[in-house]
Amino acid sequence: MTFKLYNDPGHGGSDPGAADNGIKEKDIVLKISKKITDILLNEYQDVQVKMSRTSDTYPTLTERTNEANAWGADLFLSVHNNAGGGIGYEDYIHESLSSGSRTAKIQDDIHGEIMKVNGMRDRGQKKANFHVLRESDMPAVLTENGFIDNKGDSDKMKSQAWINDVARGHVNGIVKAFGLKAKSNGGGSKPSKDTYTVKSGDTLWDIANDHDMTVKQLKDLNNLSSDTIHPGQVLKVSGSGSGSKTKYVEVLASSLWVYNKPDWNAKDRTVKKGNVFTIKRTLTVSGSKMHQLKSGLYITDNPKYVRVYEK
Ligand SMILES: [Zn+2]
Numbered sequence: 001m002t003f004k005l006y007n008d009p010g011h012g013g014s015d016p017g018a019a020d021n022g023i024k025e026k027d028i029v030l031k032i033s034k035k036i037t038d039i040l041l042n043e044y045q046d047v048q049v050k051m052s053r054t055s056d057t058y059p060t061l062t063e064r065t066n067e068a069n070a071w072g073a074d075l076f077l078s079v080h081n082n083a084g085g086g087i088g089y090e091d092y093i094h095e096s097l098s099s100g101s102r103t104a105k106i107q108d109d110i111h112g113e114i115m116k117v118n119g120m121r122d123r124g125q126k127k128a129n130f131h132v133l134r135e136s137d138m139p140a141v142l143t144e145n146g147f148i149d150n151k152g153d154s155d156k157m158k159s160q161a162w163i164n165d166v167a168r169g170h171v172n173g174i175v176k177a178f179g180l181k182a183k184s185n186g187g188g189s190k191p192s193k194d195t196y197t198v199k200s201g202d203t204l205w206d207i208a209n210d211h212d213m214t215v216k217q218l219k220d221l222n223n224l225s226s227d228t229i230h231p232g233q234v235l236k237v238s239g240s241g242s243g244s245k246t247k248y249v250e251v252l253a254s255s256l257w258v259y260n261k262p263d264w265n266a267k268d269r270t271v272k273k274g275n276v277f278t279i280k281r282t283l284t285v286s287g288s289k290m291h292q293l294k295s296g297l298y299i300t301d302n303p304k305y306v307r308v309y310e311k
Pocket of ligand 1: 011018081082
């Protein structure tokens with residue numbers, strides 16, 4: 001069964017939310033929410049995430065709850081920062097819910113996991129009559145991740161490490177509450193090509209067999225002209241589970257950016273229509289898929305701009 005998260009970074013666009021100490025709530029919560037999406041899609045099985053916004057825009061509260069309801073989300077998660085003279089972290093469920101309710105149990109898990117990692121004062125688990133908690137058809141939790149008008153809390157918000165930790169805390173709470181299973185390969189972070197060091201007595205046939213390859217594929221991959229191998233020799237082999245085929249990406253757009261790290265802002269250079277690159281691995285960045293190329297550069301998976309094929 002697929003778990004569907006409606007991931008709602010609060011505010012956005014014309015509504016900055018709280019603002020103080022040189023930062024705005026709408027920017028901080030967007031970073032946290034995007035990181036939550038990345039971790040869930042890269043590391044967990046059977047997860048779908050829909051975000052209320054992925055950039056600096058303002059969907060109304062009604063648009064957000066309508067979208068989550070129409071989509072049939074399993075959880076509405078709204079991420080915020082607080083303001084008004086306090087210090088620390090708190091979270092909310094709707095005021096009509098009992099402490100024994102399913103939503104209250106989800107709040108327990110999310111609260112517990114976030115408090116383990118955020119380094120903030122614990123203001124407790126609360127209830128309120130907020131729109132997103134009231135109008136969503138599914139369990140809904142709203143987190144208030146520190147006070148932007150508190151110097152200590154806002155200093156934390158300025159740190160990417162803190163953003164990552166807090167996103168991880170949200171994810172860990174969701175994983176606990178909904179029993180999500182980790183992907184076996186650690187989120188596709190393992191390179192699809194691996195190496196094998198030849199041991200005494202090994203034959204090409206043994207090694208090929210152990211890695212789901214044919215002898216020809218093994219020889220081609222290593223440019224071997226004979227069947228002779230020797231102990232200690234390092235051979236390239238297909239990574240487990242990746243099959244024996246290599247994936248390629250062909251550029252369809254007349255000109256397309258490639259990136260020097262897994263970040264849509266890290267534009268490096270442009271490539272031209274018809275260029276073909278070997279894919280090393282595929283990952284999700286800010287909710288969209290990106291391929292890491294053999295060269296170490298990154299390219300979009302958007303079928304409007306590229307075509308992916310195996311050979
Ligand atoms: Zn807010």
